[in-house]
Amino acid sequence: MNLNLKVWRQKNTATKGGFKLYRVENISSEMSFLEMFDVLNEQLIHEGEDPITFDHDCREGICGACSMYIDGKPHGPWQANTTCQLHMRAFKDGDTIVVEPWRANAFPVIKDLMVDRTAFDRIIQAGGYISVNTGNAVDGNALPIPKDDADASFAAAMCIGCGACVAACKNSSAMLFLSAKVSHLALLPQGNPERKSRVVNMLAQMDKEGFGACTNTGACEATCPKEISLTNIARLNQEYLVASLTDNK
Amino acid sequence: MTWKQVFTSSIGKKLVMAITGISLILFLVVHVGLNACIWANDGGEMFNRAANFMGSNVVPRILEVGLFGGIFLHIIQGYMLTVQNRSKRSIGYAVDYGNRGSKWYSRSMAILGTLLLLFFIMHWKQFWIPSRFTGVDEVQLSNGKSVHNLYALMRDTFQNLWVVILYVIGCISLGYHLAHGFQSAFRTIGVHNNRYNKMISAVGYGFAVIVPLAFAMMPVSFYLGWVN
Ligand code: SF4
Numbered sequence: 384m385n386l387n388l389k390v391w392r393q394k395n396t397a398t399k400g401g402f403k404l405y406r407v408e409n410i411s412s413e414m415s416f417l418e419m420f421d422v423l424n425e426q427l428i429h430e431g432e433d434p435i436t437f438d439h440d441c442r443e444g445i446c447g448a449c450s451m452y453i454d455g456k457p458h459g460p461w462q463a464n465t466t467c468q469l470h471m472r473a474f475k476d477g478d479t480i481v482v483e484p485w486r487a488n489a490f491p492v493i494k495d496l497m498v499d500r501t502a503f504d505r506i507i508q509a510g511g512y513i514s515v516n517t518g519n520a521v522d523g524n525a526l527p528i529p530k531d532d533a534d535a536s537f538a539a540a541m542c543i544g545c546g547a548c549v550a551a552c553k554n555s556s557a558m559l560f561l562s563a564k565v566s567h568l569a570l571l572p573q574g575n576p577e578r579k580s581r582v583v584n585m586l587a588q589m590d591k592e593g594f595g596a597c598t599n600t601g602a603c604e605a606t607c608p609k610e611i612s613l614t615n616i617a618r619l620n621q622e623y624l625v626a627s628l629t630d631n632k
Numbered sequence: 633m634t635w636k637q638v639f640t641s642s643i644g645k646k647l648v649m650a651i652t653g654i655s656l657i658l659f660l661v662v663h664v665g666l667n668a669c670i671w672a673n674d675g676g677e678m679f680n681r682a683a684n685f686m687g688s689n690v691v692p693r694i695l696e697v698g699l700f701g702g703i704f705l706h707i708i709q710g711y712m713l714t715v716q717n718r719s720k721r722s723i724g725y726a727v728d729y730g731n732r733g734s735k736w737y738s739r740s741m742a743i744l745g746t747l748l749l750l751f752f753i754m755h756w757k758q759f760w761i762p763s764r765f766t767g768v769d770e771v772q773l774s775n776g777k778s779v780h781n782l783y784a785l786m787r788d789t790f791q792n793l794w795v796v797i798l799y800v801i802g803c804i805s806l807g808y809h810l811a812h813g814f815q816s817a818f819r820t821i822g823v824h825n826n827r828y829n830k831m832i833s834a835v836g837y838g839f840a841v842i843v844p845l846a847f848a849m850m851p852v853s854f855y856l857g858w859v860n
Pocket residue numbers: 541542543544545546547548549559560563606607608609610611
């Protein structure tokens with residue numbers, strides 16, 4: 384199929400960007416969206432133009448690196464899907480596809496479609512961990528955990544930190560991401576020792592990074608490639624409320 | 633962790649919205665219940681008596697101060713949150729994300745709230761200020777007591793079609809504001825149990841329809857002469 388692409392080009396964080404139109408031809412419907420971009424980039428290199436910068440790594444939907452806002456939706460039109468797993472059969476011959484970077488001041492554009500998501504790393508560093516004693520690994524089954532809790536924790540742990548939730552949210556809030564990171568540890572006994580300090584510190588870091596406050600619209604849930612549920616945000620709120628009411632310092 | 637830290641954090645700010653919001657919801661229950669007395673069709677006797685009780689008893693008077701505090705906190709915090717949240721994305725998208733996962737009214741709480749505020753200003757000027765400060769004509773109850781005839785004030789106010797239309801618009805804004813606000817408030821205070829969430833969502837939508845509808849029917853009833 385032949386397609387028109389309207390892609391955001393921006394030299395670096397400091398310069399102003401703008402859209403540029405490209406045309407790609409003979410694209411197979413079996414290609415992934417990123418492979419289609421590879422074709423375009425080869426074309427640009429041949430023409431002596433600067434290829435388009437975009438983030439990617441695993442290309443199998445598990446790392447969270449890819450990040451394009453395609454036709455009005457992070458990761459494109461499919462549900463529960465990442466950009467790298469979006470295939471060209473989602474489009475029709477002759478379509479014009481608009482591709483933008485994640486938009487949030489906390490995710491400044493580095494170049495073209497690549498944004499700086501290190502804010503997420505700093506949120507994780509602020510509390511997204513558990514302390515483990517050194518020595519022999521404990522038998523995985525030594526600690527009984529209710530099945531439902533284990534399942535809910537696992538569902539929250541699916542978050543790949545892609546930032547699509549921030550990109551979709553009208554408040555640029557990172558609350559779905561944060562709630563997933565807080566929930567998957569809060570639901571397990573291993574997460575208990577740092578339970579209160581975790582939520583307090585991670586939220587403080589999120590606010591410091593310049594993300595907005597959640598207004599429970601639900602936009603994030605609809606775009607999340609890992610279908611992280613809004614329920615996690617309510618759990619995060621409860622974790623925070625309990626921590627702030629019972630904090631002793 | 634200081635209280636200041638709690639209430640200036642993003643969740644703390646939402647907590648203020650939720651707690652004041654839930655208090656305002658409770659107030660609406662009292663307000664709609666009391667006003668429903670106009671439909672007793674007893675020439676306003678029951679309604680005037682109830683309104684007089686609320687105005688002369690010390691407990692509602694103290695709650696009234698809290699109510700206004702709550703309203704203003706809700707308004708100021710709401711506007712501040714809106715402005716702050718908007719400032720987090722300086723460059724917008726060329727293609728809008730649209731309605732995916734969210735309802736238009738959940739994204740328009742500030743606009744709906746502004747319509748409500750304008751409505752309240754008119755509403756306070758018509759009823760609350762006269763009954764508190766500038767005075768309302770008195771009427772004698774069947775027990776001989778002389779009280780404010782708020783019933784007559786309602787009847788006279790709602791003879792004007794424009795006023796009735798503005799009240800209906802106000803009530804529609806209230807309905808949509810509640811359709812999101814009711815559930816959102818409970819999420820913010822941390823309710824994440826599936827069974828309770830289902831219940832809250834059902835009660836929330838029910839409340840958002842029934843209460844504003846009951847309020848809207850009051851001016852309509854007077855205008856169409858359904859009460860006397
Ligand atoms: S919650 Fe979903 S959308 Fe947000 S970072 Fe995690 S995987 Fe991505």
